[in-house]
Amino acid sequence: MSSSITSVLTENRSFPPPKEFSAGAKVGSMADYEALYRRADQDPDGFWGDVAGELAWEKKWSRVLDWKLPDARWFVGGALNLSVSCLDRHVSTWRKNKAALIWEGEPGDSRVLTYGQLHREVCKAANALTALGVKQGDFVAIYLPMVPEAVIAMLACARLGAPHTVVFGGFSAEALADRIKDAGAKIVITADGGWRRGAIVPLKDNVDRALEGSSVQKVVVVKRCANQVAWRDGRDVWWHDVVDKASVKHEPKAFDSEHPLFSLYTSGTTGKPKGILHTTGGYLTGAYYTTKMVFDLRDDDIFWCTADIGWVTGHSYVVYGPLANGATVLMYEGAPNQPGPDRFWDIIAKWGVTVFYTAPTAIRAFMRWGDEWPAKHDLSSLRLLGSVGEPINPEAWMWYRKQIGADRCPIVDTWWQTETGAIMISPLPGATPTKPGSATRPLPGIAADVVLKDGTPCKANEGGFLVIKKPWPSMLRTIFGDHDRFQKTYFGEVAGVYFAGDGARKDEDGYFWVMGRVDDVINVAGHRLSTMEVESALVSHPKVAEAAVVGRPDELKGQAIVAFVTPRQGFVADDALAKELREHVSAQIGALARPEEIRFAEALPKTRSGKIMRRLLREVASGSKARGDTTTLEDQGVLEKLAQSFSNED
Numbered sequence: 001m002s003s004s005i006t007s008v009l010t011e012n013r014s015f016p017p018p019k020e021f022s023a024g025a026k027v028g029s030m031a032d033y034e035a036l037y038r039r040a041d042q043d044p045d046g047f048w049g050d051v052a053g054e055l056a057w058e059k060k061w062s063r064v065l066d067w068k069l070p071d072a073r074w075f076v077g078g079a080l081n082l083s084v085s086c087l088d089r090h091v092s093t094w095r096k097n098k099a100a101l102i103w104e105g106e107p108g109d110s111r112v113l114t115y116g117q118l119h120r121e122v123c124k125a126a127n128a129l130t131a132l133g134v135k136q137g138d139f140v141a142i143y144l145p146m147v148p149e150a151v152i153a154m155l156a157c158a159r160l161g162a163p164h165t166v167v168f169g170g171f172s173a174e175a176l177a178d179r180i181k182d183a184g185a186k187i188v189i190t191a192d193g194g195w196r197r198g199a200i201v202p203l204k205d206n207v208d209r210a211l212e213g214s215s216v217q218k219v220v221v222v223k224r225c226a227n228q229v230a231w232r233d234g235r236d237v238w239w240h241d242v243v244d245k246a247s248v249k250h251e252p253k254a255f256d257s258e259h260p261l262f263s264l265y266t267s268g269t270t271g272k273p274k275g276i277l278h279t280t281g282g283y284l285t286g287a288y289y290t291t292k293m294v295f296d297l298r299d300d301d302i303f304w305c306t307a308d309i310g311w312v313t314g315h316s317y318v319v320y321g322p323l324a325n326g327a328t329v330l331m332y333e334g335a336p337n338q339p340g341p342d343r344f345w346d347i348i349a350k351w352g353v354t355v356f357y358t359a360p361t362a363i364r365a366f367m368r369w370g371d372e373w374p375a376k377h378d379l380s381s382l383r384l385l386g387s388v389g390e391p392i393n394p395e396a397w398m399w400y401r402k403q404i405g406a407d408r409c410p411i412v413d414t415w416w417q418t419e420t421g422a423i424m425i426s427p428l429p430g431a432t433p434t435k436p437g438s439a440t441r442p443l444p445g446i447a448a449d450v451v452l453k454d455g456t457p458c459k460a461n462e463g464g465f466l467v468i469k470k471p472w473p474s475m476l477r478t479i480f481g482d483h484d485r486f487q488k489t490y491f492g493e494v495a496g497v498y499f500a501g502d503g504a505r506k507d508e509d510g511y512f513w514v515m516g517r518v519d520d521v522i523n524v525a526g527h528r529l530s531t532m533e534v535e536s537a538l539v540s541h542p543k544v545a546e547a548a549v550v551g552r553p554d555e556l557k558g559q560a561i562v563a564f565v566t567p568r569q570g571f572v573a574d575d576a577l578a579k580e581l582r583e584h585v586s587a588q589i590g591a592l593a594r595p596e597e598i599r600f601a602e603a604l605p606k607t608r609s610g611k612i613m614r615r616l617l618r619e620v621a622s623g624s625k626a627r628g629d630t631t632t633l634e635d636q637g638v639l640e641k642l643a644q645s646f647s648n649e650d
């Protein structure tokens with residue numbers, strides 16, 4: 001679609017928050033937003049200190065922030081147990097009998113856990129893990145489907161000061177093995193399987209393969225599907241065998257504010273995923289604050305974030321943010337189209353979901369499935385809608401507003417990253433007039449800007465790099481095991497500021513329009529992948545001599561993976577080989593990385609110095625297919641230019 005149509009849709013349309021909404025909202029007007037933003041900007045210590053003060057601390061901090069670029073320490077000297085803010089403090093109030101978790105499995109089974117019950121389960125799990133040898137500082141790998149035990153396991157780890165590393169159930173045994181090894185995890189928590197589109201995801205089998213030759217001593221297995229799994233006596237234990245009999249009493253110990261809470265692997269420019277490390281006090285402050293402000297949470301809300309706990313969105317908005325706020329969380333195990341394309345709408349109507357947070361790629365799929373599916377259900381409980389993970393195209397935004405939100409619910413398009421820990425740029429739903437496709441303005445406390453390579457702020461509507469100029473509590477502290485790479489990647493690109501890796505522009509109202517990545521990261525259906533990661537997987541195949549991977553705009557997924565492959569001498573480049581290679585990538589990384597298209601080439605275009613000319617390949621890859629409306633031609637041009645001035649680009 002042409003850029004002029006996009007501008008009509010985006011720039012000339014602004015939706016003020018409905019009056020009734022603003023009246024009761026946490027922040028009810030733009031004037032209030034501006035005042036709060038100014039206060040946070042002028043007195044960040046006072047501002048963040050007040051926010052953190054709403055959590056449960058065992059020992060108060062002596063200083064809010066210690067900042068020596070690139071190293072931040074937040075709430076210095078403070079001590080807390082994160083699970084106390086999420087559980088114990090609610091259990092001592094009326095919320096004890098409030099639903100903390102409403103869970104629905106794909107086959108249609110369900111469970112509801114009150115705060116009192118969730119607290120008991122977490123205490124039992126913490127005692128069980130202790131009995132299995134887990135101690136403060138030990139990494140625990142979690143490879144579970146979306147079942148209540150996933151939330152219980154994460155909170156139990158947090159309670160013990162044992163950092164977790166959750167691996168998305170869609171990752172392969174190989175990818176799981178890499179992450180377990182990199183984190184040095186001692187123990188893995190998994191399940192006999194999980195339900196996805198009517199089939200069982202063989203999680204335990206993947207763990208067995210991932211652990212060949214590894215020093216992991218214990219595997220705790222949740223029984224979910226009652227299917228047959230291989231068993232290694234002495235190593236494998238059933239969750240119910242160790243947790244059911246454990247004591248419900250567990251005394252939480254307070255940990256330093258900077259104690260590691262979790263690492264989460266995400267893709268960067270190189271082939272090796274990075275373990276993004278978050279710590280306790282700052283992360284929880286960010287997750288708590290943003291959930292409260294952006295989702296305007298109230299005690300009678302039922303909050304549904306559809307993300308898997310394997311991604312940061314699941315960490316911050318299925319688990320830590322909502323529970324720190326004492327909210328009721330809805331959690332669903334399976335696919336959105338099982339048994340039919342209206343499963344999500346059925347769930348919203350059935351449980352009375354009030355706040356719904358999902359990804360543009362899902363919204364575009366719903367659009368394609370047809371308006372009749374949401375129309376069959378009563379969605380009147382909804383009062384607020386959210387979007388996250390990739391730029392949302394104006395058409396999808398408008399459809400979401402009309403078909404799901406009945407032209408009545410504000411939409412919050414939230415920009416953030418695994419590294420930022422929590423939402424950075426987003427409308428405040430009672431205050432900020434929205435424009436379809438824009439994440440609008442940074443939250444109070446977040447010094448986001450768009451600048452050129454030398455740090456000069458861009459003029460209105462000039463494309464540049466998205467940066468954050470001041471530290472914030474939930475920022476990553478390091479890349480696990482590679483502090484150098486942390487410094488270079490995030491603080492080595494534009495002097496003195498955090499470099500997000502996204503291209504963006506700010507319009508004349510100061511609204512941010514995020515265009516996409518300027519590095520070799522691609523975003524496929526909201527999943528972040530490195531082109532080099534996919535290339536490494538391809539060249540590890542014996543029939544491949546060389547491979548180059550690029551993203552091309554895709555109407556449904558945002559971007560689709562196109563791989564250019566030169567086979568080794570003697571191998572025929574045919575459909576059978578293409579199929580074999582796609583399966584190979586799937587086995588190496590996971591189905592999410594399977595190339596959409598394999599193109600065989602006798603040689604790849606290279607510069608004189610031997611570097612693959614990715615830009616050319618991107619053009620070739622996008623040229624042959626009709627472009628989706630997700631990336632305008634104009635934005636593509638700006639992104640290409642930015643990518644060239646980005647030093648990691650070849």
Ligand code: WT7
Pocket residue numbers: 266311312313387388389390391392413414415416417418419439500501502514515516517523526527528
């Ligand atoms: C990248 C981060 C943190 C949420 C899940 C993804 C893209 C994320 C938006 C948005 C435009 C967005 C960016 C970012 N992104 N949200 N609202 N508008 N782009 O986390 O896997 O760490 O990916 O997702 O490119 O850098 P992630």
